[in-house]
Amino acid sequence: MNAILPTKPVAEGLAVSVAPPAPAGPSLAARVLPRAATIAATVVPPLVVVAALFGLWEWAASGPGATLPPPSKVWADSAELITNPFYDRGGLDKGLGLHLAASLQRVGVGFALSAVIGVALGMLVGSSRLAMRGLDPIFQVLRTVPPLAWLPLSLAAFREAQPSAIFVIFITAVWPIIINTAVGVRNVPADYRNVARVIRLRPHEWFLRIVVPAAAPYIFTGLRIGVGLSWLAIIAAEMLIGGVGIGFFIWDAWNSSNLSDIVVALAYVGLIGFALDRIMALAGRAVTRGTAAQ
Amino acid sequence: MERSFLEISRLSVRFGAKAPPVLNGIDLKVAQGEYIAVIGHSGCGKSTLLNVVAGLLPATLGGVVLEGREVDEPGPDRAVVFQNHSLLPWLTCAENVALAVDRTVGRSMTRAQRRDWTMENLALVRMEAHAQKRPHEISGGMKQRIGIARALAMRPKVLLLDEPFGALDALTRAHLQDQVMAIHARLGTTVMMITHDVDEAVLLSDRIVMMTNGPNATIGEVLDVDLPRPRDRLALASDARFLAAREAVLRFLHERHALPAAA
Numbered sequence: 327m328n329a330i331l332p333t334k335p336v337a338e339g340l341a342v343s344v345a346p347p348a349p350a351g352p353s354l355a356a357r358v359l360p361r362a363a364t365i366a367a368t369v370v371p372p373l374v375v376v377a378a379l380f381g382l383w384e385w386a387a388s389g390p391g392a393t394l395p396p397p398s399k400v401w402a403d404s405a406e407l408i409t410n411p412f413y414d415r416g417g418l419d420k421g422l423g424l425h426l427a428a429s430l431q432r433v434g435v436g437f438a439l440s441a442v443i444g445v446a447l448g449m450l451v452g453s454s455r456l457a458m459r460g461l462d463p464i465f466q467v468l469r470t471v472p473p474l475a476w477l478p479l480s481l482a483a484f485r486e487a488q489p490s491a492i493f494v495i496f497i498t499a500v501w502p503i504i505i506n507t508a509v510g511v512r513n514v515p516a517d518y519r520n521v522a523r524v525i526r527l528r529p530h531e532w533f534l535r536i537v538v539p540a541a542a543p544y545i546f547t548g549l550r551i552g553v554g555l556s557w558l559a560i561i562a563a564e565m566l567i568g569g570v571g572i573g574f575f576i577w578d579a580w581n582s583s584n585l586s587d588i589v590v591a592l593a594y595v596g597l598i599g600f601a602l603d604r605i606m607a608l609a610g611r612a613v614t615r616g617t618a619a620q
Numbered sequence: 621m622e623r624s625f626l627e628i629s630r631l632s633v634r635f636g637a638k639a640p641p642v643l644n645g646i647d648l649k650v651a652q653g654e655y656i657a658v659i660g661h662s663g664c665g666k667s668t669l670l671n672v673v674a675g676l677l678p679a680t681l682g683g684v685v686l687e688g689r690e691v692d693e694p695g696p697d698r699a700v701v702f703q704n705h706s707l708l709p710w711l712t713c714a715e716n717v718a719l720a721v722d723r724t725v726g727r728s729m730t731r732a733q734r735r736d737w738t739m740e741n742l743a744l745v746r747m748e749a750h751a752q753k754r755p756h757e758i759s760g761g762m763k764q765r766i767g768i769a770r771a772l773a774m775r776p777k778v779l780l781l782d783e784p785f786g787a788l789d790a791l792t793r794a795h796l797q798d799q800v801m802a803i804h805a806r807l808g809t810t811v812m813m814i815t816h817d818v819d820e821a822v823l824l825s826d827r828i829v830m831m832t833n834g835p836n837a838t839i840g841e842v843l844d845v846d847l848p849r850p851r852d853r854l855a856l857a858s859d860a861r862f863l864a865a866r867e868a869v870l871r872f873l874h875e876r877h878a879l880p881a882a883a
Contacts, residue, residue, distance in 0.1 A: 517704065521706050524676075539708070615710060
């Protein structure tokens with residue numbers, strides 16, 4: 327009896343000291359496991375597909391008559407490009423990160439210009455019937471001109487590669503921005519106009535407090551399309567103008583039959599394009615604060 | 621008889637020179653503090669009438685005079701509650717009301733006074749708890765209450781309601797009707813309400829203006845609703861005067877002026 331009794335409090339003490347973490351344990355797992363499952367459900371399928379594609383590519387490009395390098399050869403040839411994007415050995419022998427930075431800088435300047443001018447012109451065309459009659463037919467024709475067709479004229483006008491490339495970005499991105507902004511301004515509901523008339527908003531107040539926020543979702547759609555087109559155009563433009571930039575890097579690699587480098591560069595171009603698109607989408611969502619659905 | 625507060629005289633409205641007039645020869649005098657309901661079938665031009673009073677549409681012939689001044693443009697003295705609320709989705713409820721306050725009565729107020737006045741009007745429709753929500757976060761009835769608060773915040777001489785409860789379910793509608801009655805009793809604002817709901821017209825108004833069918837619509841009859849205020853929908857449900865008024869409107873709409881298509 328005496329031998330048993332002292333053990334009881336000890337057991338209870340143990341039970342007490344063990345008990346508090348015990349409920350936390352399952353609840354933590356209960357919280358983490360479903361989230362891990364959700365993440366796995368979104369991450370695993372693309373990983374599986376990518377792995378399968380690499381396998382298929384390796385198999386298809388390993389035959390005796392293969393013209394393109396398999397993934398294993400790409401890694402063997404271009405490991406430095408993949409692992410060290412920021413090396414700089416002078417001249418054009420730079421890491422992909424530096425080439426991409428040069429391209430992004432051109433896109434940044436050209437796209438910023440097209441955003442400012444495109445939104446301003448879109449507002450004009452959207453709010454003035456006269457401006458629309460005058461400008462819209464010209465826009466509709468000019469917007470179908472392929473970006474690269476502008477390059478010779480732009481080289482002739484600017485006599486330098488850098489501003490010519492920026493102009494090509496500008497002229498590529500500006501049309502969807504103009505057109506979407508104009509549609510957004512034209513689609514401001516008549517009810518909002520009536521509200522503004524009843525409270526006697528002045529023209530500049532009407533514009534800033536009603537038109538701009540009402541058209542914001544459309545404007546961001548235009549900006550998102552514009553940034554995507556800019557990225558498409560810069561690669562092609564840089565192939566022609568040369569210098570530092572991802573487009574010229576790809577062209578240069580082709581001229582030196584360095585196919586593995588091209589494969590790596592394409593992967594980077596795709597990832598950056600994806601990132602640009604996401605950033606614009608997120609910026610649009612942040613600015614319109616979820617009211618786009620209204 | 622004293623000079624009328626709001627006077628519509630020989631009003632005709634025509635869209636396009638060839639089309640027949642939508643409204644033809646409307647005459648109506650409204651006293652200050654009166655609650656007027658305008659009822660009629662769809663397409664009788666009752667919303668057109670309200671828009672002319674609001675100044676949103678021009679009169680082709682005749683016109684509207686409010687307190688001795690002719691109406692020729694929209695303004696905050698004739699605040700409109702729109703059928704589909706027309707709140708700005710990027711502003712919170714308080715900001716929607718504040719926008720109207722800032723551009724109208726608030727021009728002569730301090731910042732703190734404007735804020736208090738905004739909140740006071742939200743309190744009037746019992747929406748102060750939802751002041752910081754955006755329109756898409758609140759129900760249809762709540763949106764319409766914010767629309768009413770926005771209109772009242774302009775301190776209008778006439779409150780124009782364009783089928784304000786048309787899109788709401790019956791229970792929400794009853795709740796809002798009671799609120800509007802309480803606000804009307806408290807503020808004594810002159811109200812002109814467009815409706816197609818007979819019970820709503822009888823319950824809320826002092827006079828019911830019944831419109832004939834368009835085109836060439838005009839005022840068919842005006843019914844005085846001789847019911848004491850405050851009115852209670854339950855007590856009135858079996859009140860002989862309420863039922864008689866209701867029957868009179870129904871007879872007008874469905875016996876003498878039934879829609880040809882429906883007849």
